[in-house]
Amino acid sequence: MAALTAPRIVSSRRDYDDSFTLSRFLETGGFSALKKALGMFPEEVAAEVDAASLLGRGGAGFPAGRKWSMLRKSPLSYLVVNGDESEPATFKDHYLVEREPHQLVEGVIIAAYALQVSQVFIFLRGEFALGLERVQQAVNDAYAQGALGQRIFGHDFSLDIVVHCGAGAYICGEETALIEALEGKRGFPRIKPPFFPAVTGLYGEPTVVNNVETMSNLPWIVLNGGAAFAALGEGRSTGTRLFALAGRVNNPGVFEIEMVKNTFRDLIFDPALGGGIPGAKALKAIIPGGVSAPWFGPELLDTPLGQDEVGALGSMLGSGSVVVLDEDSCVVRAVWRITKFFSRESCGQCTPCREGSGWIERVMYRLEHGGGRLEDIDLLLDLCDNIAPGISWPPQQTTICVLGPSIPSSVVSAIKMFREEFVTHVVNGGCPHD
C-alpha cells in the first residue's frame, strides 16, 4: 500500500480549478513564506534549505543548499530557473507552471533573496505557451503586489524576474546549454572545466541554475522549516516529490508522494495513483527517471522511489518520470523511438553523440522496420560502448555533456533484458507486432 499521509508540498492547490489565479494564491497563504523569509537573514534562509536537504529536481539530484553555497562571490550573479522540461515523459514542471505559477514565483524570490541575487531568468520551454502566459501573469501580479521590483515589501531587497521562452530544443535543459540559449546562442552545452555555473555561468558570472520544482518547494520549507522537510522521506531523499507517470497505466498523471516511503509498485498500481495497467496486462519494463535512464524489469518494482535506492541499482530517479511498458509493448520500437529522439536532439557539437545517435537510430530503424541483421545487435552494443565506454551508470563519457552517454541507456537495457525480441525482429524481417 502506498504511503500517502505526507502533506502536499508543491501541489497543495491541486484541487482548485483556479489554482493559477492571484486571488486563490493569496487566499491559500500566498507570499506568507516570502514575507517570513524577508524577515530572516539571507544566510538563515539558505541554512533552512540546506537543513531540508532538498535535492535538485531537474535530474542530477544535486543538493540545492550545497549548490547555493558554491556560488562564487561576485557583485553580479544570477539565478536561472530551468523550466525547459523536455525529457520524454516528464511533465511535472508543466503542471507546476500552469497550475501553480505564483508558488513558483514566490519560491524564486525566496531563492534570489537567500542568494542575494538581483536578476532572475525563468527559462520555460517555448512549447509551454499557456505556462508562459501564466508565469508571466504571476510575475506581473508579484510586481503589482510589491513582491518584486524595488524594495520588496519594504525590505532592503530588490529583484527583477524576466520570463524567457525557449524555442524548441531538448538540449537547452542541460544547464550550460540553457545558459547559452539565454545568451541568445545555439544551445551548445559548454565544455568543462569550468565545471559549475555557480563559478562561471551566465555572461561568465556566477549563476545558480535550479529546476522549477526545486524552486516550488521553497515556500513550504521556509514556512515549515528545513527540519520538517527533512523529516519526510528517508536518507538523502527527503521531502516529497512529483512523479510523472505515463505509458501503459490506467491513470497517468503527476503525483506528489513522499520519497523512499513508496515504491514503483505503489506508484503504478495503487488505485489512488497509477491504478494499474489497462486490461490487467503484465508489466514488461519500466523506464525510471526519463528516457536517459537505464530500464528496470518487473523484478525491481519494489524498489523505493529514492535517489540512492534507484542509483544503487544502476539507474536514476532523474527527472521524476516513470514510463510503463506492458507485455504488448514492442521494446524494439520503443528503443528505436527513443534513439530517434536523441538523434534529433543531439546538439551536434561532439562527434560521438552527433554521429553515434544518428547511426544507432538508423540501425534501430532497420531492426524495427525490416532489414535488421543479427550482427547489428553487437554492433549496437559496440557503438554504445564508443559513446559511453564501459556502458555503466553513472556513465563514463567521450562527449561534452551527458546527452551522449544517455543514448546507450535504453539500447543497452533493452538488449540485455530482451535480446530475443531483437533476434525475433531480425528473423521476422521487421516488427512482429505490426
Add this chain to the structure above:
Amino acid sequence: MTDAIRTKVTVTVNGRAVDAAPGELLIEVAERAGTFVPRFCYHPRMEPVGVCRMCLVEVDGPRGATLQPACYIKVSDGMNVITDSEKVKKAQDGVLEFLLANHPLDCPVCDKGGECPLQDQTLSHGSGETRFIEEKRHFVKPIEIGANVLLDRERCIQCSRCTRFAADVAGDPQIAFAGRGDLIEVATSPSEPFDSIFSGNTVQICPVGALTTKPYRFSARPWDLEQVESTCTTCAVGCRIAVQSSGDRLSRVLGVDAEGVNQGWLCDKGRFSLDSVDGNPDSSSPLSRATRITQPMVRVGGVLTPTSWDEALQRAAALLTEHGGDAVGAIGGASLTNEAAFAWERFVRGVLGSDHLDAQFDDGLDPVLIQALPAATIDDAAKARVVVTITGDLREELPVLFLRLRENVVRHHRSLVEFRTGPSALTAVATHSLATRPGEVALVAKALIEGVAPKGMLLNDATMTQARALLGDGSGVVFVVGRPNMAESSVFVEEAIGLLVAGFPKARFLPALRRSNVRGALDMGLSPQLRPGRVRSPQRGRDTIAQLEALRDGTQKSLLLLGGDLLGNMADGGALAQSALSVGVSVVAVTGHGSATLAYADVVLPALVAHERSGTVTNIEGRVTAVTPKISGPGSAWSDVAIAAELAEACGQNLGCLSIAQVAQTIEETLGYPALSVLQDQHFDGVVIGGSVTPTRRGTMDPMAFPGIRSTRTNRAAATSGSVDMIDADALGVTNALSWSDVTIPSVTSPLADAYALRVVLARRLYDQGVAMGGSPALRPLVEVPVLRVRRADLDRLSFADGDNVIVTGSKGSFAGTVCADEDVVPGTLVLGFATGAQSVQQYLLDSGKGISDVRLASQ
C-alpha cells in the same frame, strides 16, 4: 613553493616526465614530448573548443583515469597522462569511425585527397573497415558561399575551425552553423555572402575537402605540386607563404605559420592574386594592368613596339644619360627585392650620378623618421599592453597586421586606442576611438599626451583622461603609425609622431607603411635622403613630388620608372604626373605589367615579378626574409638586377655585380645587411634588423593545422646543413645609423574647414585597382565601386539624403557621384576609397603634396 610562483610543472606522458608551463595545453605538451595526439577541431592558432573528441586521452583524476580531450585540458603538476592504452585507442578509433560514418568516400575526386588530415588519420589510426552500411547524409553538391570559396557540406566534419576563424579571428561571422544534430551544416545568410577578405584561411584550415577555393579547385593534385617557401609581397607585412606550382604553372599560395609574422594567416588578396602574375592572355595592350609585359619595347612613331633587348637597352641608356645627372631621376622600386633596389640605387647614384630617386609615391613617411623611430616589431605590437593606431583602416591596408592586433584585444584582452579618421574595422574592438579629422592628428596626439580634450575637436574629456592613464609613460605601448589619410600631407602625422616620441619616452613604434618592400627599398637607398644601409645622404635629392614638378618645369628631363604604375599610385589620381610626363620628357619604365603610365614611356623593359624572382625583402618591422622563385618568367623578361647591370653596361659602366647572389653578397659585406645569409637559408622566418629579437626558428608545422603545406622542416634541415645557421643582424653590423636627433619634425597648422565644406579622407582599400586585383581573374570581380561616404547628420545639414546624386567640387574641378550615409565616417568629412576606380575623380579633389582638401556638394 606555492602555485603562484610556480613557473614549471611536471607532467607524465606515457610514463615519461615532461616539463611544461602551468596552463599549457596537454596536446602541446604531449607533442613536445614526441607524442602526437590525433585531432581535428584543435588548431594551434585558435582557442580550443574540444568538440571533435578525436584527441581523447586518459588522464588520472579524482575519479580514476578518465577520457579527456587533450586539446582542451590544461596541464597541472603531477598530471599523469596515458595516450596509448587500449581504452584510448578504442575511443579514438570510435570517434574516427563516427566521423567517417557520414563522410563520403570520394577521396579520388576530392581536392583534399592526398593532403587530407582525415584521410591521413584514418590511415594511421583507423581500423580500416567500415561497419556503416546506412545511407549517408546528402546535401546538394558544392555551393558557392563566397566569391572564391565553395562549400561541400557532405564532406564537413563539423570541426568548427572555419566558423571559429571567421567569427573569432577575423571578426567576420558571415558563416555559422545552422541546424542541429547530424543535420548541422555551415551556412551563410542569403542576404550576406561570405565576403570576408580573409575567407581563404577557412579553406586552408579545413581538415577535409569541405571548403575549397574556386581558383585552385580541380587545378592540380597534391602529389604533382612542388613547393617553395617565400614571402608575400602584396603588402608590407611580409607574410610567409608556401608557393606551389604544378610544373611551371602556379597553383596556389598557402600561409605558413611564421611565429613573429602571419602565424599561418593570409588575406585573400595575397592568397588569390597569384593568377595576376601571368596576366590575362587575351590582354595585349601595354596600357592594361591585365597585360603581362613579355618583351622589351621602344616607342616608334608614337607606338610602343617590341624590339630586342639590345636595342631597348641602348635606347634607354641614351635617354637616361642625355642631359646629365641632375636632369635624370628615378621613381618607384618599393615593390622590388632588396637586391633589385640596391642594384638600381647603384645605377642611379653611381652610373647616372643623380641623387633624385624615391621609392615612395608621396604616400609614405619621412624616411629618416622611419629609420630613427624607437622600433617595435609586429610581435611587439601584437603583444603590447596597449596598441595605439594612427593609420587608416588597417584591415584594408595591412590585413594580417590587423588580425594580429585584433587578436591581442579580443583574445588576450589588451587595450587598443585608435586615431580614427574614417570607417575602421578596429573600431568595434577599440578601447578608445579618437575621432580625428584631417589636419588634426597632431592636435589629437597633443590632447592624448595632456589627457584633456580641447574645445572644437571631437574628443571628450573622460575618454582622454582614461586613454592618458592607460598609456602612462609609454612602457608596454606600441604606436602603429602610418598615413591615416592619403588626402592629407604626411607632415601632419609626422608632427604627431614627433610629439608622441617625446611624450611617451618608453613607447615604441611600428611604421605602417603599405607598399610591399618599401622598407627594404629605403634601406637600399632608394630615397632622396638615404644611402644604402640606413645612412643619411650628404646631398638631398628630389623626392617623387619634387621630381614630377621638376619634370613639369623642365629642370628634369628624363625619368626611370622602377615598376609600379606611377599614375595609378598617386593620391591625386596621377594629375601631377600626367602633366609632368606630357611635356616631352623621356621615360624608361622597368616593369612586369602594363599600366596607363606606359602611355608616356619611351622604353619599356620587361622584368620578372613575384614568384619568378629571387632575393630578399624587408617588411614593416625591418624583418628580412627571402622571396623564392617558383616558376620561370615569361618571354624574355629579366630580373631587375640583370636589367640594371646591362643598362649600366649600355651606359658604358660596370655595376660591379651581375647576379642576384652577388648583389646579396655585396649588400651583406658592405652594409652588414643580412641579404646573402637570408637568401641562402630560405626556410626560416628571417632576421629583424636593429630589432632586439633573435631570429626565430620555426618549430615543426602541425600537418593537421596546415594541411597542404609540405613539411618545411626537412627542407630547412637541408638548408641549414650548409654554412649559414643562426643569423644575428647585429653581429653583421647593421645598427640603426640614424638617431632621433637626425629627424626634422615639421610643425604645421591646418587651415580651418568652413561650415559648408567637407574635408576629404582618401582611404586605402584592399580591393583597389592595382595590378594584383586588376590582373587577377579571381579577384577582379571584387574591385570596389567607389562611393562617397558622409555621415547622415552632415548630409542633413547640407540638405542631402542617402543615395542622392551630387556634384562634388574640389580645388581642381567637379565630378558627379552618389552619396551614401555612413555613421562610421567622422563628422565633417567625406570618405572616398583610394584607387578604387576613382582615379579620375581624385584629380579634382587633391593637389598632390598639398596639405588638406575640402570639397563642397551641390545638387545634380
Add this chain to the structure above:
Amino acid sequence: MSHLRPDIRHRAEELVSLYPRARSAMLPLLHLAQEQDGYLSEPAIVEIAELTGTSAADVRGTAAFYDMIHLEPVGRYVVGVCTNIACLLNGAQEMLDHAVRSLGCAIGSTSADGLFTLEETECLADCDRAPCVQINHRYVRTTTTQAFDQVIDQLREGQLDHEVPSHGTLVRVRRQGGLRVSREELAAQRSNAAAARAQRDAAKVEKP
C-alpha cells in the same frame, strides 16, 4: 527601413532592454518576428542581427537550431503530433497517420489551402493525455481521432480563434512592471544588508 511593424519593433526594443546583453533577446525576438510574419523571414533576420549586434548568418544559424522557428512559410496552424515514448505506447502513430489523411498533407508540409502544417514532434510534456497534440503550441487534448477532426473543423470555421491564435503568436500576456535594478542601488542595498548583519553578529558576541 524597419521590416518589423512599428508596434512589433517597439516590443523588440523593449525585449532587448530587458537583458544585460542585447544578444540574449535572440529567442524572444525570433518568436516576435514569427508573430508578425508567421515564420522567420530574411528581412526579419537582418533586422534581428542589427538588434542583437550579430550577423545575419549567425541569426539564421541560431534560429535553425530551434524547432519552433520556421525558416520557410508555414500554415496558419502548425499541428504537432507527439510520437515520443509515452504517446507511442498509446496510439501516437495512428494519430499521426490519421492527421496526414485528415489534413491532407505529409509530415513537414503544408495543406493545399495553406491552413495547416503538420509536424511530428518530440515529447510535449503532456504525456497523461497521450497521444498529445499541440496546435500552435496550444494543447488541444484530443486523444481520439474523432476529437482531433472536431478541433480541426472548429479551426477551419474560425471558432477557436481565441484559444489558438495564428502561428507565431506565443505569449499574449505582456510584461508589466519591473525595471532592472541598477548597480548603484544594488551596492547600496548590499551595504545596508551587510551593516545589518554586522549588527546582528555584534549582538551575538555580546550575549554570553
